[in-house]
Amino acid sequence: PSTVVSWPSWFDEHRLVLNTTDARSRAATVELFDSRGGGRKRIGQGQAPAVASGAVYATLGDAIVRWQSPEWTREVVVRHPRRALSAVAVSPDFRRLAYAVAHDNDMEIRVLTLADRRESTLVAWDRDLRALVWSADGARLYAGVGGALYAHYLLFVS
Numbered sequence: 001p002s003t004v005v006s007w008p009s010w011f012d013e014h015r016l017v018l019n020t021t022d023a024r025s026r027a028a029t030v031e032l033f034d035s036r037g038g039g040r041k042r043i044g045q046g047q048a049p050a051v052a053s054g055a056v057y058a059t060l061g062d063a064i065v066r067w068q069s070p071e072w073t074r075e076v077v078v079r080h081p082r083r084a085l086s087a088v089a090v091s092p093d094f095r096r097l098a099y100a101v102a103h104d105n106d107m108e109i110r111v112l113t114l115a116d117r118r119e120s121t122l123v124a125w126d127r128d129l130r131a132l133v134w135s136a137d138g139a140r141l142y143a144g145v146g147g148a149l150y151a152h153y154l155l156f157v158s
Contacts, residue, residue: 002029009051011069017049017056030058030067043067044074050097052090057097059085064099064112078112078119089132089141098122098141100129109143 005028006019016033027045034040046058046065055068063079078085080101089098097112107129109122122141130144 006048008033009049011051011056017043017051019047019049019058027060030056041072043072048086048088050088050090053094057088057090059088059099061085064088064097077114078117087129087132089134091134092136092138096138098132098134100132109141111141 002020002022004018005021008016008018011017011032014034014036016035018031018033020029020031022029025045028047030043030046030049032041032043043056044058044065044067046060049056049058051057055066057064057066057077059065062081062083062085064077064085066075066077067073068075077097082103084102085099086102087098087100090096091098095114097114099110099112101108101110105126106124107126108124109129109132110119111122112119123143125145128146130146131142133142133144134140135142
């Protein structure tokens with residue numbers, strides 16, 4: 001009865017994190033799907049979930065939220081009032097989040113250090129963000145940014 005709206009991510013060896021929508025819910029839902037028996041558990045509302053070390057991060061309007069196993073209580077990690085957040089990417093060491101903050105036609109790519117909740121802005125841009133991807137060693141962050149006729153690929157070194 002629902003539609004998967006983002007790429008699934010493995011939470012552990014048997015469970016996938018899915019982002020779904022259905023006719024009853026106005027916002028996208030983050031769910032755990034058990035690949036062994038087909039069972040589903042609704043974690044909460046959010047978009048573009050990212051998995052990191054027993055936690056699931058997602059955007060929810062002007063905030064990034066986190067749910068942690070086993071209680072699945074929602075916590076707001078960062079909020080930017082009157083902005084739209086998107087494209088959460090967790091670093092391979094699970095210590096940083098990269099994400100986009102949009103307001104009107106402007107967009108920023110930011111990195112949040114989870115231990116102290118310190119943010120830094122990597123770039124401000126007037127284009128659409130296509131993807132954020134960390135390198136396997138966490139030393140580089142790649143951003144695919146759209147343009148009118150072609151895409152730009154940005155590289156940030158941490």
